Amino acid sequence: MFHFILADLRRNRIGVALVALLVALATALGVAVTLQERALRLGSARASAPFDLVVGAAGSETQLVLSAVFLQAAPLPLAGPEVLAALRADPRVERAIPVGFGDFVGSHPIVGTTSEAIDLFGGLAEGTGFAHFGDAVAGALVRQAVGSSFHPFHGNAGEAGEVHAEAEYRIVGRLAPTGTPWDRAILVPIQSVWDVHADHDHAAGGEEDGHDHAAEAAHEHDDDHGHDHDHAGGAGRPVDETVLAGGDNPGVPAIVVKPRSIADAYTLRQEYRRDTTMAVFPGEVLTRLYGTLGDARRVLDAIAGGAQALVAAAILMVVVVHVLQRRRQIGALRAFGAPRAVVLSMVWLEVFLILAGGLLAGFALGYGAVRLLSVRLTEASGVVLPVGFTAADAWTLIGLLAVAALATLVPVLIAYRQTPAQALRA
Amino acid sequence: MLALTIEGLELTYPGLAAPVLDIPGLTVAAGAHVALTGASGSGKTSLVNVITGMERAGRGRILWNGEDIALLSENRRDGWRLAHVGLVMQEFHLFPGLSAEANVLLPHRLSRLSLEPGMRRRALDLLERVGIERPGQPVETMSRGQMQRVAVARALVGRPGVVVADEPTASLDREAGAAVSDLLLELARETGATLIAASHDERLIGRLDRVVRLENGRIAGEAAVHPGEGTKVAAAL
Numbered sequence: 295m296f297h298f299i300l301a302d303l304r305r306n307r308i309g310v311a312l313v314a315l316l317v318a319l320a321t322a323l324g325v326a327v328t329l330q331e332r333a334l335r336l337g338s339a340r341a342s343a344p345f346d347l348v349v350g351a352a353g354s355e356t357q358l359v360l361s362a363v364f365l366q367a368a369p370l371p372l373a374g375p376e377v378l379a380a381l382r383a384d385p386r387v388e389r390a391i392p393v394g395f396g397d398f399v400g401s402h403p404i405v406g407t408t409s410e411a412i413d414l415f416g417g418l419a420e421g422t423g424f425a426h427f428g429d430a431v432a433g434a435l436v437r438q439a440v441g442s443s444f445h446p447f448h449g450n451a452g453e454a455g456e457v458h459a460e461a462e463y464r465i466v467g468r469l470a471p472t473g474t475p476w477d478r479a480i481l482v483p484i485q486s487v488w489d490v491h492a493d494h495d496h497a498a499g500g501e502e503d504g505h506d507h508a509a510e511a512a513h514e515h516d517d518d519h520g521h522d523h524d525h526a527g528g529a530g531r532p533v534d535e536t537v538l539a540g541g542d543n544p545g546v547p548a549i550v551v552k553p554r555s556i557a558d559a560y561t562l563r564q565e566y567r568r569d570t571t572m573a574v575f576p577g578e579v580l581t582r583l584y585g586t587l588g589d590a591r592r593v594l595d596a597i598a599g600g601a602q603a604l605v606a607a608a609i610l611m612v613v614v615v616h617v618l619q620r621r622r623q624i625g626a627l628r629a630f631g632a633p634r635a636v637v638l639s640m641v642w643l644e645v646f647l648i649l650a651g652g653l654l655a656g657f658a659l660g661y662g663a664v665r666l667l668s669v670r671l672t673e674a675s676g677v678v679l680p681v682g683f684t685a686a687d688a689w690t691l692i693g694l695l696a697v698a699a700l701a702t703l704v705p706v707l708i709a710y711r712q713t714p715a716q717a718l719r720a
Numbered sequence: 721m722l723a724l725t726i727e728g729l730e731l732t733y734p735g736l737a738a739p740v741l742d743i744p745g746l747t748v749a750a751g752a753h754v755a756l757t758g759a760s761g762s763g764k765t766s767l768v769n770v771i772t773g774m775e776r777a778g779r780g781r782i783l784w785n786g787e788d789i790a791l792l793s794e795n796r797r798d799g800w801r802l803a804h805v806g807l808v809m810q811e812f813h814l815f816p817g818l819s820a821e822a823n824v825l826l827p828h829r830l831s832r833l834s835l836e837p838g839m840r841r842r843a844l845d846l847l848e849r850v851g852i853e854r855p856g857q858p859v860e861t862m863s864r865g866q867m868q869r870v871a872v873a874r875a876l877v878g879r880p881g882v883v884v885a886d887e888p889t890a891s892l893d894r895e896a897g898a899a900v901s902d903l904l905l906e907l908a909r910e911t912g913a914t915l916i917a918a919s920h921d922e923r924l925i926g927r928l929d930r931v932v933r934l935e936n937g938r939i940a941g942e943a944a945v946h947p948g949e950g951t952k953v954a955a956a957l
Contacts, residue, residue, distance in 0.1 A: 295830060301817035626813035629774055630874065631802025632830035633795060640830075713794065715775035 321656020625717025
């Protein structure tokens with residue numbers, strides 16, 4: 295019986311392969327939509343996990359989260375120094391970590407922050423944290439080795455920007471992998487960023503106006519381009535933490551706050567939702583984004599569903615044609631005395647094997663495609679996208695197999711009702 | 721060896737006024753070699769289908785050694801056919817992709833979990849007997865004459881009580897047809913099986929014992945064939 299099925303499949307291998315491919319591609323489309331959406335959701339949720347509460351100047355909540363969590367380059371308004379000072383002095387706050395963006399080295403964002411951020415992300419994999427101006431801590435995915443130096447570049451790589459040639463950082467340590475976009479970042483003391491950008495109106499990146507370093511006389515370091523000068527903010531000078539508590543700084547685009555309790559988190563959020571500042575739970579903002587993502591997913595689902603319906607119709611046609619073409623074969627086998635239950639289960643099994651093979655291949659194909667895409671996305675964004683099947687997917691597969699089994703049964707049952715003579719006349 | 725008795729057979733198809741078969745009575749003795757002749761559309765194939773149980777008899781009794789197969793269920797008729805009938809058809813109905821040996825054994829393989837002991841040996845012997853030198857050869861690589869000889873081996877491998885052939889030589893050239901006719905007659909004689917052959921091939925008809933001619937589903941003539949007069953009888957009928 296299996297011998298016969300194998301011989302038949304081998305004989306029709308091109309047609310069999312095409313039908314299986316059709317099923318596989320349709321299945322892969324649906325699987326990929328589900329898996330990719332899940333990976334994006336889980337990946338971004340994990341990326342936002344270290345960020346309990348983010349405080350910034352009044353503006354777009356979504357942009358604040360995208361910039362703080364995903365390090366998306368965008369001009370953000372600055373929250374005044376008094377906001378940071380007040381948060382750092384607040385007894386309800388365990389940690390209030392300033393985060394400033396704007397510079398890049400290669401495609402890696404440089405994030406001005408404090409050494410507390412290193413603890414926030416789970417500590418160092420090698421080297422030491424930054425204690426001096428000019429020290430930098432690289433994320434896990436940054437190529438530069440510990441001990442190497444670099445000049446920051448204002449604005450994103452590839453865009454018209456300006457090298458802060460006067461500033462130089464030396465990487466002194468590396469963060470343990472976090473699976474977040476911060477793996478691609480280089481952390482430097484916020485004080486260094488303030489110094490480098492002291493003549494800017496703000497510390498957020500993207501704008502090229504006001505880059506007249508030389509005109510800035512208030513600074514202790516020499517800004518004359520092309521000459522020997524100090525490292526960023528005077529390398530080797532210990533970082534002065536007191537500036538964070540006072541009013542003598544330009545402010546920061548975002549402050550990552552770790553409240554002492556959940557109740558504190560809610561009161562803090564309430565308190566900092568004011569005219570000039572806003573406070574958001576990144577999780578909440580992301581949930582809203584998923585809502586939008588969910589809409590997009592429904593559209594994709596509909597497209598995938600449409601494609602699958604088309605393929606399902608094609609499969610039904612193939613199944614019917616397959617069985618009808620086999621009517622003479624069925625008739626002949628029965629004429630020679632083969633029991634009709636055996637003959638028809640053979641026909642059924644053969645079609646089912648093709649469909650099941652296509653379904654399984656489709657799951658593998660969809661998984662592979664999403665894995666590939668997610669690796670690409672991780673390289674680009676740093677967000678680790680966990681691609682994986684859940685128990686629900688197993689039920690989907692079982693459901694699809696059951697539907698395939700039943701659909702195959704219909705033409706077989708039609709054939710079952712015929713006498714061998716009728717089948718032979720076909 | 722099976723003897724056939726048909727009583728009051730009437731087969732009608734929906735939409736057709738006249739019955740396709742209307743045979744009040746016909747008997748074939750066990751071990752007899754009978755030819756069914758008649759123009760195409762005369763009911764030869766319908767009669768073959770009814771007596772082999774491939775088609776339900778509308779009315780009447782089809783008794784093989786006293787057992788009425790018209791009373792058997794569809795599944796029982798399939799089983800009965802496997803056990804008692806060796807079938808050879810105009811279109812050989814061999815299964816491409818399988819070897820000659822696998823084709824000969826296929827109906828029995830599909831009916832049981834394991835082959836009866838000795839069945840495989842018998843298949844190889846029969847293939848040798850019908851002149852197939854390589855039992856492992858895929859059937860689609862064979863000539864039509866070889867294919868029909870494989871089909872003859874398949875018909876006989878189950879030691880049937882009756883061999884029923886429906887136009888066994890019609891799709892073969894003269895030489896291959898003669899070889900198949902020889903084999904059918906020789907093997908039927910050797911095994912003692914009853915042979916019923918629907919054919920209009922005079923060279924086959926003339927070598928059987930008896931000719932039954934059908935016309936519009938009725939028996940229009942019947943004659944015994946005496947050795948040496950076969951061709952004459954066939955022509956006369």
